Amino acid sequence: MFPPSSTVDSEEGLLDVSTAPTTPDGSLTFSPVLQALKLRDALEEASERRHNTRNGSGALDATLYEPVVGIGGVKNICCVGAGYVGGPTAAVMAFQNPHLNVTVVDRDPGRIAQWKTKHVPIYEPGLYEILRIARDGSRASSFINEPSRADSLDSMSNVSSSSSECESQCGEHADEIYISGRVPNLFFSTDISKTISEADIVLIAVNTPTKLRGLGAGRATDVTALEAVAREVAIHAKPGAIVVEKSTVPCRTADIIQDTLKIHRPNLAFEVLSNPEFLAAGTAINDLLHPDRVLIGSSNTPAGHLAAATLASVYVSWVPRHKIITTNIWSSELSKLVANSMLAQRISSINSISAICEKTGADIDEVAKSIGLDPRIGNKFLRAGLGFGGSCFKKDILSLVYLAESLGLDEVAEYWQQVVTINEFQRARFVRRVVKCLNGTLVGKKLTILGYAFKKDTNDTRESPALDSIKGLIEDAPSEIAVYDPCCIPSVVKQEIGRLLGKEVLKENGGPVEVYADAYRACHKAHAILIMTECDEFKNTRISSPNLHPTQKLSSRMKSDPRPFQRLEPTGSEILALHSYLTRTVSMADALQWFEENPECKPGCKACAEEGNVGLVVDKGKENERLDWARIAYHLQRPKWVFDGRNVLDIAEMEALGVRVEGIGKVGFAGR
Ligand SMILES: NC(=O)C1=CN([C@@H]2O[C@H](COP(=O)(O)OP(=O)(O)OC[C@H]3O[C@@H](n4cnc5c(N)ncnc54)[C@H](O)[C@@H]3O)[C@@H](O)[C@H]2O)C=CC1
Numbered sequence: 001m002f003p004p005s006s007t008v009d010s011e012e013g014l015l016d017v018s019t020a021p022t023t024p025d026g027s028l029t030f031s032p033v034l035q036a037l038k039l040r041d042a043l044e045e046a047s048e049r050r051h052n053t054r055n056g057s058g059a060l061d062a063t064l065y066e067p068v069v070g071i072g073g074v075k076n077i078c079c080v081g082a083g084y085v086g087g088p089t090a091a092v093m094a095f096q097n098p099h100l101n102v103t104v105v106d107r108d109p110g111r112i113a114q115w116k117t118k119h120v121p122i123y124e125p126g127l128y129e130i131l132r133i134a135r136d137g138s139r140a141s142s143f144i145n146e147p148s149r150a151d152s153l154d155s156m157s158n159v160s161s162s163s164s165e166c167e168s169q170c171g172e173h174a175d176e177i178y179i180s181g182r183v184p185n186l187f188f189s190t191d192i193s194k195t196i197s198e199a200d201i202v203l204i205a206v207n208t209p210t211k212l213r214g215l216g217a218g219r220a221t222d223v224t225a226l227e228a229v230a231r232e233v234a235i236h237a238k239p240g241a242i243v244v245e246k247s248t249v250p251c252r253t254a255d256i257i258q259d260t261l262k263i264h265r266p267n268l269a270f271e272v273l274s275n276p277e278f279l280a281a282g283t284a285i286n287d288l289l290h291p292d293r294v295l296i297g298s299s300n301t302p303a304g305h306l307a308a309a310t311l312a313s314v315y316v317s318w319v320p321r322h323k324i325i326t327t328n329i330w331s332s333e334l335s336k337l338v339a340n341s342m343l344a345q346r347i348s349s350i351n352s353i354s355a356i357c358e359k360t361g362a363d364i365d366e367v368a369k370s371i372g373l374d375p376r377i378g379n380k381f382l383r384a385g386l387g388f389g390g391s392c393f394k395k396d397i398l399s400l401v402y403l404a405e406s407l408g409l410d411e412v413a414e415y416w417q418q419v420v421t422i423n424e425f426q427r428a429r430f431v432r433r434v435v436k437c438l439n440g441t442l443v444g445k446k447l448t449i450l451g452y453a454f455k456k457d458t459n460d461t462r463e464s465p466a467l468d469s470i471k472g473l474i475e476d477a478p479s480e481i482a483v484y485d486p487c488c489i490p491s492v493v494k495q496e497i498g499r500l501l502g503k504e505v506l507k508e509n510g511g512p513v514e515v516y517a518d519a520y521r522a523c524h525k526a527h528a529i530l531i532m533t534e535c536d537e538f539k540n541t542r543i544s545s546p547n548l549h550p551t552q553k554l555s556s557r558m559k560s561d562p563r564p565f566q567r568l569e570p571t572g573s574e575i576l577a578l579h580s581y582l583t584r585t586v587s588m589a590d591a592l593q594w595f596e597e598n599p600e601c602k603p604g605c606k607a608c609a610e611e612g613n614v615g616l617v618v619d620k621g622k623e624n625e626r627l628d629w630a631r632i633a634y635h636l637q638r639p640k641w642v643f644d645g646r647n648v649l650d651i652a653e654m655e656a657l658g659v660r661v662e663g664i665g666k667v668g669f670a671g672r
C-alpha cells in the first residue's frame, strides 16, 4: 500500500509534493521561484532514493516502486471538461475518495448547470447513483451483514429498518454494519481559473476532435481546446501541481503542455502525465470501477516517477495495484491511439468479411464464432454491423494516420486509413441494400430508424451510423423517416438532426424526419424498419430475467448478494454492489436509504416536462423491456421489411410473423 503520509520526508520539513502554497510559507523562502526549485530538488532527491528499487528495464515496476506521497498529499483535484469522460471519471474518483475534493469545470455553463440537477447531461447506466453520493452526500445507514435468504428477498428484512424485527424473530442478531454519512465532495463549476489554482492535480479531459481546416485538415487532431486549457493551467496552477492528459492526444502532446507551462512560468517546474481513459460509452461506470488497466505515462525522471506515483495513489483507493501500469509518457500517449485503432481494425476486418458472406451464403455470426474460439483471436469485438460510430475511433485512427504520414511512413498511414475506408463502405452499402430491396425507390414510403445513438445504453450520438443512414435515405425522397431511441431525448435528437442535416429535413418544416418518444408510434405503418443499434429493447429473443433495473448492468459482480463483508467498513464499491443487489431484489430504488433527496428542479423545468427524458428512461428501466415485435409486424405495410443492422433479431421468429429480414453478413430474403 501507499504510505498514508502526505509529505515528502516530512521530518526534513519539506513541502507536500502537490500542495506547495502560493502564499509565503515559513519553512521555505518567500520567493515562489526558489520555493519551486527547492521543492523539485526535494522531490528528485526523495524519489532517487526509491529509484534504487526500480528494475533494470527502464520501465517502472508498479509493484516495486514506492511512492513518496500518499493519498493524503492530494486534497483537491480539478477536472477540466465536463463531458463523457470528465463527468463520469470525476464522479468515480470522488465516490472512491471521499476525503478528496473533486471539482469539474467547463467553459459551457449550460453543461455545468445540468450536472447540478437530476437531469445530468450524460446517460450511463449506474452513473447517477454514484454521482448522487459524491455530489449530494449520503445518509448514514446500516444493514445486516449476512446474505439475503431467498424467502426474504421481497421484504426489507435485510436492511436496518427491520433489524429489531429480525432480532426478535430469530433470536440471534447477525453483525450489523454501519455506513457513515458522507458530505459532498464532487462539485461542478464554471470558475476555471480559481479551481485550477486550488488543485493539486489538474486532469485535462477536453475534446480533441479532428481538425476541420488548415494543416492536416481531416486527419490531424485539433488540440485547440487542450492548448487553451494548458494556458489556463500555466497561468493559474500552484507550483508543484500535477498536470494530467486525460484526453486522447497525438504522441508528444505533453511537450506542448510542458512548453506552455515553461513559457508562462519559466522558473517553476511542473510534471505532466499521460493518463489516457479507456472507458466505453454505455459501460463507462463499470469500466471506471473495474478497469482492465490504468495507464500512467510520465517523464523518465525521479520527479516524473513521483508524480506518477502520486496520481496512482488516487486510483489505488479502488483499483488493484497490479492493474496500475506506468510507462514513459510517449508510450502512454501512443498506446491510447493504438488501442482504439486496433479495436476499430477488428470491426473493419469482420465487416469486410460480412460483405463476402452476403454474396456467398456464409453466415457472419457463424464465422465470428468459429474464429473467435481461437484464443489467439478471441471472441470480443467481432460483431459485424453498421461499422463503428462514436466520437473517438475514427478521429483516433485518423490521428494515427497523420502521425505516420508526418513521420514519412506512408505505407503505415495507408494501412490504417483502410480501416476507415471499410467503415464507410459498410455504412454506404447498408443504405444501398435498403433502397434496392424497396424496389429502388423510397418515394411515398415511411422508414423507421430504431436507435439513434452510436451504440446501446448511451445518449452519445456523435458519429452515429443512424445519422449517416438518414442522410443517405433522404436522397431517395421517402415520405417519412421516423426516428426512435430509448436513451435519447426526442427534442435533443430533433435539434441535432436539424443542425447537422439542415432544418428543412424536419417534418415540421416540410421534410421527412420526425423523432418519436414511443417505438410503436415510430413503427406504425412503416414500409421498412432499420435497426441501427444493438439495444436490448430491440431484440426478439427471450429475456432471461425480466424487468431488470439498469443498475444490474453494472457488472456480473453485482448480480449476487455481496454479503457477508469481511471488514466492518466496506468499500464504496462493496456498498454499491449491495445497493445494486437490493435494488433489484426488493425492487426499491433506495433499499439502503442511502441517498439524500434529489435536487429540486425549478418550476417549469423543461426536462421534467419532456416525455421520455433521460431521467425517466432510467427510472423506468425502459431500455430493458423488449419490443413486442408481433404488434409491430401487424401494423407494418406489406411487404414487411426489417433491415437488421446489428443482427439482434432471430430471423426465423421474424419470418414467422411474415417479416422479411435482411441482416448484416447474411443472405437475406432478397438474396435467396
Ligand atoms: N467519449 C468517450 O467515450 C471517450 C473519450 N476519450 C477522450 O476524452 C476526451 C474528451 O472526450 P469527451 O468527454 O467525449 O468530450 P466532450 O465533448 O463530451 O467533453 C469535452 C468538454 O470539454 C469542454 N471544454 C472544451 N474546451 C474547454 C476549455 N478550454 N475550458 C473548459 N472546458 C472546455 C467542453 O465544453 C466539453 O464539455 C477526448 O480527447 C476523447 O478522445 C477517451 C475515452 C473515452
Ligand SMILES: O=C(O)[C@H]1O[C@H](OP(=O)(O)OP(=O)(O)OC[C@H]2O[C@@H](n3ccc(=O)[nH]c3=O)[C@H](O)[C@@H]2O)[C@H](O)[C@@H](O)[C@@H]1O
Pocket: 248, 277, 278, 279, 280, 281, 282, 340, 343, 347, 380, 381, 382, 383, 384, 385, 386, 387, 388, 389, 390, 391, 392, 393, 454, 455
Ligand atoms: O476512446 C474512446 O472513446 C473509447 O472508444 C471505444 O469505446 P466506444 O466508442 O465508447 O464504444 P465501443 O464499444 O468501442 O463501440 C464503438 C463502435 O463500434 C461498434 N462495434 C463495437 C464492437 C463490435 O464488435 N462491433 C461493432 O460494430 C459499436 O456499435 C460502436 O458503434 C473503446 O472501446 C474504448 O476503450 C475507448 O476508451
